[in-house]
Amino acid sequence: xxxxxxxxxxxxxxxxxxxxxxxxxxxxxxxxxxxxxxxxxxxxxxxxxxxxxxxxxxxxxxxxxxxxxxxxxxxxxxxxxxxxxxxxxxxxxxxxxxxxxxxxxxxxxxxxxxxx
Numbered sequence: 001x002x003x004x005x006x007x008x009x010x011x012x013x014x015x016x017x018x019x020x021x022x023x024x025x026x027x028x029x030x031x032x033x034x035x036x037x038x039x040x041x042x043x044x045x046x047x048x049x050x051x052x053x054x055x056x057x058x059x060x061x062x063x064x065x066x067x068x069x070x071x072x073x074x075x076x077x078x079x080x081x082x083x084x085x086x087x088x089x090x091x092x093x094x095x096x097x098x099x100x101x102x103x104x105x106x107x108x109x110x111x112x113x114x115x116x
Contacts (some may be wrong), residue, residue, distance in 0.1 A: 036106070037063060043102045057098025066096075066103050067071070078111050 040063045048056040069089060077087035093096060 013075060033067075035069070040067070040099075041107060043106070044099055047098055047102060054098055055095045056098060059102065060094045060098050063099055063103065066099060068102055070107055078115075 041060050044056050044059045044063070048054055048059075066089070074087040074089065077083055080086075089100065091100065
């Protein structure tokens with residue numbers, strides 16, 4: 001029995017970014033994001049210690065990616081959480097679910113404090 005390996009191009013695109021061509025982030029924004037990341041990582045650690053099981057490393061390392069998706073890319077409405085047309089984030093494995101739950105909790109807390 002033999003298997004063939006098809007390595008043809010499947011429509012991927014490589015984009016090279018020039019860091020000098022982008023606008024610098026204001027210092028206040030960077031400080032706020034760093035503080036948010038600190039809170040996120042701390043909550044992941046607290047939740048991991050409370051559960052006494054799981055893999056906190058994946059959740060902590062994927063935090064900034066998930067933060068970018070939730071706050072900058074996904075389309076959803078806080079006032080209508082059951083909207084069936086809203087974007088959904090889903091993981092193939094549950095190893096990072098801890099981080100996803102943490103990010104949702106932080107997102108909801110921010111919305112509640114800024115727009116009660």
